[in-house]
Amino acid sequence: MSFGALEIGRKALMAQKFGLDVTSNNIANVNTAGYSRRTAVLNQSNPISQYGNFKGTGVLSTKLKTYREDFFDREIRDTFSRRFGLESDEQIYQRLETIMMEPSEANLNENLTDFFKAFDELALKPESVGLRDHLIEVARSVVDKFNYISQQMTDAKRDIAKDIYFAVDKANSLIKEIAAYNGAFSANRSLASNESVTMIDEREKIIEELAKIGDVKITNNDDGTVNVYMNGVNLVTKNIAGTLRVEENINQQSEEMTFSVSLINKKGNILNNVKPKDGELSSMIKHYNITLNENLNTGDFSLLGRLNAYGTAFVENVNSISERGFGLDDKTPIPAGRKFFTIDSSKGAVIMKLSGDIDRRPRDIPISSEANEPGNGAIAREIARLADIPDFIGLDSYTEFYATMIGKLGAVSQASALMRTNVSLVSEQLESQRESIIGVNLDEEAINLMKYQKAFEAAARVVNITSEMLTTIVNLGR
Numbered sequence: 001m002s003f004g005a006l007e008i009g010r011k012a013l014m015a016q017k018f019g020l021d022v023t024s025n026n027i028a029n030v031n032t033a034g035y036s037r038r039t040a041v042l043n044q045s046n047p048i049s050q051y052g053n054f055k056g057t058g059v060l061s062t063k064l065k066t067y068r069e070d071f072f073d074r075e076i077r078d079t080f081s082r083r084f085g086l087e088s089d090e091q092i093y094q095r096l097e098t099i100m101m102e103p104s105e106a107n108l109n110e111n112l113t114d115f116f117k118a119f120d121e122l123a124l125k126p127e128s129v130g131l132r133d134h135l136i137e138v139a140r141s142v143v144d145k146f147n148y149i150s151q152q153m154t155d156a157k158r159d160i161a162k163d164i165y166f167a168v169d170k171a172n173s174l175i176k177e178i179a180a181y182n183g184a185f186s187a188n189r190s191l192a193s194n195e196s197v198t199m200i201d202e203r204e205k206i207i208e209e210l211a212k213i214g215d216v217k218i219t220n221n222d223d224g225t226v227n228v229y230m231n232g233v234n235l236v237t238k239n240i241a242g243t244l245r246v247e248e249n250i251n252q253q254s255e256e257m258t259f260s261v262s263l264i265n266k267k268g269n270i271l272n273n274v275k276p277k278d279g280e281l282s283s284m285i286k287h288y289n290i291t292l293n294e295n296l297n298t299g300d301f302s303l304l305g306r307l308n309a310y311g312t313a314f315v316e317n318v319n320s321i322s323e324r325g326f327g328l329d330d331k332t333p334i335p336a337g338r339k340f341f342t343i344d345s346s347k348g349a350v351i352m353k354l355s356g357d358i359d360r361r362p363r364d365i366p367i368s369s370e371a372n373e374p375g376n377g378a379i380a381r382e383i384a385r386l387a388d389i390p391d392f393i394g395l396d397s398y399t400e401f402y403a404t405m406i407g408k409l410g411a412v413s414q415a416s417a418l419m420r421t422n423v424s425l426v427s428e429q430l431e432s433q434r435e436s437i438i439g440v441n442l443d444e445e446a447i448n449l450m451k452y453q454k455a456f457e458a459a460a461r462v463v464n465i466t467s468e469m470l471t472t473i474v475n476l477g478r
Contacts, residue, residue, distance in 0.1 A: 004057070005466040011058035012459030015042050018061040019452040026440045027449075034205040036068040036438040038197060066197045070220075072434035073204055077211040077218075079427035081278035084212040086420035088283035092160070092291070093413035096303055099152040102406050108149060109402040111142045112314060116387040122367060123377035123384060127328065132362035136354070139340065143352045146311050150349035153304050157292040157348075160284050164259055167213050167281045168244050174210040175228070176241045178203060182225035183239035196224065214276030233263050233272045244274060256295035259288050294348045301412065306405045308350040313393040313401075315341040315352060317386050325366025325379035338366045 019040040029035040043062045047054040101107045118138040122131045181203040185196075207228065210216050217229045221238060228236035235242045247260045247270075261281065263272045276282040289296075296302040322340045330336060338357035343350050358365055369378035392398040 008058035009463035015059045015061045016452045016456035023448045027445050030440040036066050037440045039065045041065050067438045076430050080211045081215040083423045083427045084280050085278045085283045088280045089416040092287050111145045115142050116384050119380045120384040123380035126377035127374040132365050146352045154349045160288045164284050171213045177206050178236050179239050179241035185224035214279040214281045233274045311350045315343050321382050322366050326368040326371045327364040328374050330371045333371050
């Protein structure tokens with residue numbers, strides 16, 4: 001009997017205790033998001049040669065095994081980018097549908113229909129001041145509804161702009177965190193296994209958060225660090241973090257303002273133009289630059305641009321006829337040139353107002369084609385017939401143009417919702433599959449607890465028995 005048995009027992013105790021610690025840590029983190037379960041890897045220590053034979057020297061806990069899978073991490077990051085980009089699309093489209101009050105009977109098109117009907121009624125009794133007052137109220141309803149929608153569109157566009165800046169600030173914060181974790185790896189390659197695995201888990205959570213903002217790809221370096229790219233643009237190189245900045249681009253000819261995102265250096269100079277293909281940032285930039293861009297001239301679907309065209313055509317068509325008309329008290333043969341509406345597009349979205357020639361002046365409404373003919377309703381009938389002309393806006397009637405605009409909004413909204421549902425299902429399946437591999441199974445961990453407990457007790461018994469035998473041998477020599 002030698003002290004070798006005691007050393008073997010000591011190693012066994014340490015190894016089984018390490019296994020117990022790892023198992024306990026797994027159980028403690030069963031509900032921790034992003035945690036990957038670990039397993040203690042035990043190997044026999046190097047044997048020694050004695051009396052011409054090799055004798056075992058016990059067990060060592062050589063390393064910590066993690067079950068994290070690069071394949072699932074990569075696929076989940078990709079689906080996160082598509083999923084959260086589509087969720088952003090769906091939310092924005094739903095907000096725009098709510099603003100347009102679609103689908104409902106209280107939409108803007110119904111207000112215009114009521115306006116033309118009011119002219120049709122007034123054409124039958126052009127001398128009625130009561131019907132003229134009613135017409136003004138109906139016209140005011142058109143103005144109020146149109147301006148409400150325009151203001152809500154402007155507010156939505158402003159909110160998206162704020163969200164773009166917020167998303168870029170958040171991305172810069174995440175980029176710095178990833179670089180900080182990389183710095184910890186590159187500065188200390190002797191990190192303990194458990195600490196190293198924990199840092200990898202935490203870093204992956206941060207990368208997945210960044211993937212929600214924009215499409216992210218990573219490459220692994222030999223020292224445990226990663227490089228991060230967004231649409232091919234390098235954001236993180238080992239412990240060096242890049243900085244993103246929102247760029248406001250203004251077209252001097254069309255006054256069109258668009259947003260883009262650039263990678264800049266420490267002096268603020270642009271290194272690369274980042275064009276995320278997926279993620280929340282890509283979605284918001286698309287809706288700011290296209291869906292809510294009133295000056296868009298690329299042929300893409302701009303809801304605000306079409307709304308402006310709808311309102312502008314309505315005002316111009318009505319005014320072009322009303323300027324040729326006469327009111328109840330007009331005596332001269334030259335028309336007063338009264339406009340029914342005025343518009344202001346200086347702030348992007350068209351704002352409509354009742355003309356001062358008409359507002360609260362029902363007798364001055366120009367519905368007669370001749371002066372001093374109070375029973376003449378020719379101009380009123382002509383304005384009423386605008387509801388039926390096929391070229392109200394371009395080659396469309398006002399109802400066709402509106403239906404096409406709302407139909408397009410509904411189509412892109414429905415397509416976005418459908419794609420989001422499909423991508424979410426794929427994302428959830430991938431997360432479930434990854435969790436089945438890296439997640440903690442309490443039944444399995446309970447078995448491991450008993451296994452390491454019994455092994456620890458057996459190792460302790462070896463140490464006790466060996467100690468007693470050595471004590472006996474020592475006493476015999478006295």
